[in-house]
Amino acid sequence: MTLADQSFVAPPLVEDRAMIIRDHLRDAIVDRRLAPGTKLNEAEVGALFEVSRTVVRAALQALAFEGLVKTERNRGAFVANPTPEEARQVFASRRLIEPGLALAAAQRMTSGEIAAFRERLQHESELLNQRGPTARRAEIHASGDFHLLLAKVAGNAILLRFMEELIARSSLVIALYGNSGASSCGHGDHANILAALEQGDGERAGKLLLTHIDHIEADLDLRNTSNLPLRDALVTGAGKFQ
Amino acid sequence: MTLADQSFVAPPLVEDRAMIIRDHLRDAIVDRRLAPGTKLNEAEVGALFEVSRTVVRAALQALAFEGLVKTERNRGAFVANPTPEEARQVFASRRLIEPGLALAAAQRMTSGEIAAFRERLQHESELLNQRGPTARRAEIHASGDFHLLLAKVAGNAILLRFMEELIARSSLVIALYGNSGASSCGHGDHANILAALEQGDGERAGKLLLTHIDHIEADLDLRNTSNLPLRDALVTGAGKFQ
DNA sequence: ACCACAAGGATTGCATACAATTTTGGCGCA
DNA sequence: TGCGCCAAAATTGTATGCAATCCTTGTGGT
Numbered sequence: 001m002t003l004a005d006q007s008f009v010a011p012p013l014v015e016d017r018a019m020i021i022r023d024h025l026r027d028a029i030v031d032r033r034l035a036p037g038t039k040l041n042e043a044e045v046g047a048l049f050e051v052s053r054t055v056v057r058a059a060l061q062a063l064a065f066e067g068l069v070k071t072e073r074n075r076g077a078f079v080a081n082p083t084p085e086e087a088r089q090v091f092a093s094r095r096l097i098e099p100g101l102a103l104a105a106a107q108r109m110t111s112g113e114i115a116a117f118r119e120r121l122q123h124e125s126e127l128l129n130q131r132g133p134t135a136r137r138a139e140i141h142a143s144g145d146f147h148l149l150l151a152k153v154a155g156n157a158i159l160l161r162f163m164e165e166l167i168a169r170s171s172l173v174i175a176l177y178g179n180s181g182a183s184s185c186g187h188g189d190h191a192n193i194l195a196a197l198e199q200g201d202g203e204r205a206g207k208l209l210l211t212h213i214d215h216i217e218a219d220l221d222l223r224n225t226s227n228l229p230l231r232d233a234l235v236t237g238a239g240k241f242q
Numbered sequence: 243m244t245l246a247d248q249s250f251v252a253p254p255l256v257e258d259r260a261m262i263i264r265d266h267l268r269d270a271i272v273d274r275r276l277a278p279g280t281k282l283n284e285a286e287v288g289a290l291f292e293v294s295r296t297v298v299r300a301a302l303q304a305l306a307f308e309g310l311v312k313t314e315r316n317r318g319a320f321v322a323n324p325t326p327e328e329a330r331q332v333f334a335s336r337r338l339i340e341p342g343l344a345l346a347a348a349q350r351m352t353s354g355e356i357a358a359f360r361e362r363l364q365h366e367s368e369l370l371n372q373r374g375p376t377a378r379r380a381e382i383h384a385s386g387d388f389h390l391l392l393a394k395v396a397g398n399a400i401l402l403r404f405m406e407e408l409i410a411r412s413s414l415v416i417a418l419y420g421n422s423g424a425s426s427c428g429h430g431d432h433a434n435i436l437a438a439l440e441q442g443d444g445e446r447a448g449k450l451l452l453t454h455i456d457h458i459e460a461d462l463d464l465r466n467t468s469n470l471p472l473r474d475a476l477v478t479g480a481g482k483f484q
Numbered sequence: 485a486c487c488a489c490a491a492g493g494a495t496t497g498c499a500t501a502c503a504a505t506t507t508t509g510g511c512g513c514a
Numbered sequence: 515t516g517c518g519c520c521a522a523a524a525t526t527g528t529a530t531g532c533a534a535t536c537c538t539t540g541t542g543g544t
Binding site: 014016058061062065067073086089090092093096097100156157158159162166 | 258299300303304307309315316328331332334335338339342398399400401404408
Binding site: 283284285295299315316317318 | 524525526527
């Protein structure tokens, strides 16, 4: 390795520490290293990242906007614990938006972007052949990245941001309600969608996306209200002791 | 006046001052009382609302998330100055989402919600008969409210939030690029959409929404790159002195 | 044993103080 | 006059202190 190899380092000369912390927390939430309902103590998080509460609060506010964190006044911030109804709304939103993205993407996609898609798929299939919780987390991540790439190619920055939020929340929902049995969203779906996109058939890609989302949602058990962390189980659920 | 007269005071015992300031600023931006590009000085805003910079920063961060404010590190917050491309993306997003809302709304709409729609339309037509910039602002507001009501009736909280952002940005775009000539978005469109919804014909309502959005966008002059406030004109535009 | 309640501790909301950065204004010089 | 440079002023980024609120826990009464 030569010095030239390192010269590429993009100079984030001025870093926005709040956004860095936000990204770390988001990763942890989506990967479910932070369980839903977990209290995010400002001082504690600040100590972890070696910043003051001021910065932490900015990060938490950002995550609250994305729906990954719920804040209650004078009580603090908690990792979101999406209800089945919220989960349904997430997927309903995706059903509405993603076919439109496919239409736009099919028209605009360049050969370079096709290559990027292929690389993604390759990465996914590698993860599929691995076992263990780490691989499964990476798999959920990778699956989301496919949809995010679709949104990027579609070329609408607003919809891309919406999709970023929806994908993050989807990952949380899958981690919460997913029947690990069926492993996860079918990898084959993505390949078929890409094929349609390559042929410029955005409409078919959109229909495939719809069934793909159906597959994902079918793998969820949205009846399940258990495994809720104590307090939230009693507060949000209609428990025996209310 | 007796003591009892005062007892009614609705207890916003704990108010979130940051959100109040956010709402005020948003209204001012959407009504264009704050011109695009205007610098939002933290201390200045804080003095106006009699709060510290801390809460002002929270409000500004919230508006930045909605795309109504752009922040630059160490430089401050500025009222968003949407480019024609951003404007197009706003309306493209609405074209994608609103027909889906119409479908859902047509199925779920109650008689009470129909009445609310009628009331909205009544309000709109009253504003149409008035002249002057104040009435025009209120008209843009009211027109947006129609679409927000549609989103509420559709019953998806996530899409409602997306629409809130899109409507706010639309209002800003209309204020920026609107040819006041054609007054504004046709009021008749809304009546037709409501009629379709009442008949439960969500599909037709969706199609009418699409042409309605076409009408709105057709009334814009997105070629216009003038009236940009100095700095932004030079930074974002490919000026002579780059 | 159970409940009500109060004191203490912990945590958040907000204001303020200080550091880092940018902008402004002026001064010298060509 | 016009340009470049530097110091002062202004503004934002961050840390910290204090007040308000909530939660816990222990205590007394029934």
